[in-house]
Amino acid sequence: MRRLIIASHSILAEGFKETLEFLTGMHNQISSLCAYVEEIDDIDEQIKELVDTTDEIIVLTDMAGGSVNQKFFTYISDRVHVIAGMNLPLAMSIALQLGNDNLDIGAIIAEAQQQIIYMNNQKSEERIEDE
Amino acid sequence: MRRLIIASHSILAEGFKETLEFLTGMHNQISSLCAYVEEIDDIDEQIKELVDTTDEIIVLTDMAGGSVNQKFFTYISDRVHVIAGMNLPLAMSIALQLGNDNLDIGAIIAEAQQQIIYMNNQKSEERIEDE
Numbered sequence: 001m002r003r004l005i006i007a008s009h010s011i012l013a014e015g016f017k018e019t020l021e022f023l024t025g026m027h028n029q030i031s032s033l034c035a036y037v038e039e040i041d042d043i044d045e046q047i048k049e050l051v052d053t054t055d056e057i058i059v060l061t062d063m064a065g066g067s068v069n070q071k072f073f074t075y076i077s078d079r080v081h082v083i084a085g086m087n088l089p090l091a092m093s094i095a096l097q098l099g100n101d102n103l104d105i106g107a108i109i110a111e112a113q114q115q116i117i118y119m120n121n122q123k124s125e126e127r128i129e130d131e
Numbered sequence: 132m133r134r135l136i137i138a139s140h141s142i143l144a145e146g147f148k149e150t151l152e153f154l155t156g157m158h159n160q161i162s163s164l165c166a167y168v169e170e171i172d173d174i175d176e177q178i179k180e181l182v183d184t185t186d187e188i189i190v191l192t193d194m195a196g197g198s199v200n201q202k203f204f205t206y207i208s209d210r211v212h213v214i215a216g217m218n219l220p221l222a223m224s225i226a227l228q229l230g231n232d233n234l235d236i237g238a239i240i241a242e243a244q245q246q247i248i249y250m251n252n253q254k255s256e257e258r259i260e261d262e
Binding site for chain 1: 139140141142143144145146147149150152153154167193194195200203204207212213214215216217218219220221223236237240243244245246247248249250251254
């Protein structure tokens with residue numbers, strides 16, 4: 001089985017999880033880890049528990065170089081995939097393709113990169129077409 | 132003055148706002164709009180209030196083509212900038228450069244795109260260097 005873990009500083013991961021569930025209707029296949037939210041907060045222990053499974057895991061994290069990403073980095077293997085700098089198009093694609101035997105993470109990342117868009121440019125194009 | 136608005140379906144926008152504030156220590160310069168969270172929820176009215184100002188506004192939204200992004204799209208002007216597909220590196224750069232008179236949104240987007248990273252590739256490189 002393949003599972004999705006979303007991890008971040010503060011509550012960003014929970015925001016991603018709930019918005020993903022809202023948009024896809026998926027439940028129970030996505031876990032979130034919000035680091036540094038509670039005063040006593042053993043993140044290392046939480047990560048160990050999440051990763052200690054025979055499932056294939058895709059971890060989405062907030063930022064390369066951030067401490068949450070670094071903590072998961074040590075667990076990377078053929079079974080544990082870590083992607084940094086997640087956005088919603090990326091999270092949606094991964095969530096909707098969790099059951100895909102031929103998941104192409106590189107292609108999903110390339111597509112998600114192109115989905116960071118300065119919409120003003122599109123508006124300008126629209127204006128030019130209208131003229 | 133330049134302000135930052137983060138908008139999404141469900142609570143993703145609030146997640147971005149709190150994580151940004153946690154990481155940058157900034158407060159009061161970032162607004163969030165979480166659509167479809169409450170049963171009675173006049174998003175159009177909320178957007179109108181947020182945009183109806185003389186301030187320059189940068190709006191970060193969850194997804195191009197999504198309804199939240201579409202609603203802001205109609206307000207795009209030289210004063211209102213809309214970026215879709217936000218991730219944390221993008222939000223951090225924009226937040227930290229709100230006061231920059233020479234803000235280069237295109238460059239920030241290009242950099243944020245490169246911050247969606249498949250960390251397993253970096254781990255492999257690390258392994259090869261170790262050998």
